[in-house]
Amino acid sequence: MELGSIVQFLENKTILVTGATGFLAKIFVEKILRVQPNVKKLYLLLRAADSKSALQRLNHEIIEKDLFKVLRGKFEENGNSYIFEKLIPVSGDISYNDLRIKDSELLQEMWREIDIIVNSAATTNFDERYDVAMGINTFGAMHVVNFAKRCAKLQLLVHVSTAFVCGQREGLILEKPIKMGESLNGALGLDVDAEKKLVEETLNELLSKEATQEAITTTLMDLGIQRAKKYGWPNTYVFTKAMGEMVLGQLKGTLPIVILRPTMITSTIKEPFPGWIEGLRTIDSVTISYGKGKLKCFLGDLESIFDAIPGDMVVNSMVVAMAAHSNKPNSHIIYHVGSSLRNPLKYKSIPNISYNYFTKNPWIDQNGKPIKVVKATMLRTMAGFRMYMGIRYMLMLKVLRLANVILQQNHIKGLYVNSNRKIKLAMRMADLYKPYLFFKGIFDDTNTENLRKAARESNIEEEVFNFDPTSFDWEDYFMNIHFPGIVNYVTKR
Numbered sequence: 001m002e003l004g005s006i007v008q009f010l011e012n013k014t015i016l017v018t019g020a021t022g023f024l025a026k027i028f029v030e031k032i033l034r035v036q037p038n039v040k041k042l043y044l045l046l047r048a049a050d051s052k053s054a055l056q057r058l059n060h061e062i063i064e065k066d067l068f069k070v071l072r073g074k075f076e077e078n079g080n081s082y083i084f085e086k087l088i089p090v091s092g093d094i095s096y097n098d099l100r101i102k103d104s105e106l107l108q109e110m111w112r113e114i115d116i117i118v119n120s121a122a123t124t125n126f127d128e129r130y131d132v133a134m135g136i137n138t139f140g141a142m143h144v145v146n147f148a149k150r151c152a153k154l155q156l157l158v159h160v161s162t163a164f165v166c167g168q169r170e171g172l173i174l175e176k177p178i179k180m181g182e183s184l185n186g187a188l189g190l191d192v193d194a195e196k197k198l199v200e201e202t203l204n205e206l207l208s209k210e211a212t213q214e215a216i217t218t219t220l221m222d223l224g225i226q227r228a229k230k231y232g233w234p235n236t237y238v239f240t241k242a243m244g245e246m247v248l249g250q251l252k253g254t255l256p257i258v259i260l261r262p263t264m265i266t267s268t269i270k271e272p273f274p275g276w277i278e279g280l281r282t283i284d285s286v287t288i289s290y291g292k293g294k295l296k297c298f299l300g301d302l303e304s305i306f307d308a309i310p311g312d313m314v315v316n317s318m319v320v321a322m323a324a325h326s327n328k329p330n331s332h333i334i335y336h337v338g339s340s341l342r343n344p345l346k347y348k349s350i351p352n353i354s355y356n357y358f359t360k361n362p363w364i365d366q367n368g369k370p371i372k373v374v375k376a377t378m379l380r381t382m383a384g385f386r387m388y389m390g391i392r393y394m395l396m397l398k399v400l401r402l403a404n405v406i407l408q409q410n411h412i413k414g415l416y417v418n419s420n421r422k423i424k425l426a427m428r429m430a431d432l433y434k435p436y437l438f439f440k441g442i443f444d445d446t447n448t449e450n451l452r453k454a455a456r457e458s459n460i461e462e463e464v465f466n467f468d469p470t471s472f473d474w475e476d477y478f479m480n481i482h483f484p485g486i487v488n489y490v491t492k493r
Contacts, residue, residue: 010036019121020044054089070272094140126235130224141244155326165242184232234435263338267485269310275485297377300437302348307340317467339469
């Protein structure tokens with residue numbers, strides 16, 4: 001595998017990015033604009049009613065973000081005009097044929113001009129409605145590949161999946177395709193079209209019974225989890241992403257395709273600046289609750305590996321893969337982008353690092369006083385977690401319920417209802433995250449390491465596109481980059 005200048009490769013390229021308002025897509029867009037001012041254009045597919053709404057989303061959800069401040073500063077007074085010149089907002093939706101692009105002239109233009117497609121659109125909710133998850137994660141992939149086939153000079157389709165399409169496999173997990181109809185538990189009968197038909201029949205039945213919107217949502221959320229577990233996946237998200245990969249493999253024809261499977265994506269480590277993140281991701285909500293003094297325990301296998309990777313490193317791997325595989329018909333390669341093999345982070349490190357961080361940088365409460373954290377209780381099994389919840393919270397809930405029955409006071413009833421809701425949510429979240437808190441797999445990244453070697457051997461722009469997980473220390477990253485990033489950009493404390 002030989003690589004020339006990656007920056008030069010990007011010159012005069014036209015790229016379509018789906019899921020453009022997503023965390024990873026924004027880092028990708030900013031990187032391309034910053035390192036190659038002479039990129040021709042980037043079409044950004046945005047869910048919007050019309051072009052005016054798409055432009056508003058481009059402004060509010062992409063360009064105005066802190067992420068783009070370095071880019072705006074680089075071009076000084078012309079920053080925004082440069083960005084608007086390069087970015088073309090497109091109203092559309094990958095859940096539909098032709099990506100639901102209604103402007104026929106624009107559609108023809110895109111089919112003529114696009115060189116590369118980056119499909120990063122996804123719904124990542126573990127318990128998403130099954131119809132929504134299939135529409136985006138599974139059939140969205142089908143619509144993107146069909147769109148790609150109509151692009152006259154397409155050089156590559158990059159599809160962003162997730163490493164956790166492996167389900168709960170243990171040991172070394174290889175970078176290999178998922179075959180159409182392949183289940184993880186050996187169950188027979190997995191058929192993507194049959195799953196779609198099941199969703200449609202379920203929805204039609206609910207509508208015929210005039211079910212409430214809440215009942216429809218609950219039923220379709222439960223259906224997704226049921227179907228995923230039937231075939232060996234732990235949740236709707238990874239199941240529908242796996243089916244998306246199946247569809248791509250079946251329909252790609254001679255299209256060159258790269259499937260990128262990142263692990264848990266965290267804040268930027270370096271570019272455009274350290275610590276940028278959007279929303280609480282993976283373990284972050286637990287860490288913040290601990291820092292605020294609301295959470296006293298961590299659940300998980302302390303010896304398991306917590307596989308994470310900074311967002312800008314994922315983007316760097318995407319760009320290098322684009323340069324390496326463009327214009328190579330029939331290619332179909334998978335890259336695991338993570339850290340568990342080469343720079344493993346044991347789960348037990350996270351509570352310790354969290355304690356150290358919030359001891360040195362305590363959360364300030366509403367009264368302006370620092371919140372003192374204590375060493376968290378470590379719960380190593382789900383049984384232990386349920387016992388802990390029972391002793392610490394369930395008894396209190398029973399007392400509140402009894403007090404409400406006896407006293408009939410509104411404030412007691414409100415406290416009971418609110419506490420009950422929070423406890424149920426905590427139990428549900430523990431069940432959803434269980435496969436990752438007790439995960440026993442290690443992601444092989446032989447293909448990704450070969451890509452890194454090719455980049456190193458080319459001696460061109462290695463630092464600009466670094467995605468080597470051995471190049472940083474986890475404790476330093478969490479203490480000085482990731483946790484401060486959450487505080488500054490998510491909680492905005």
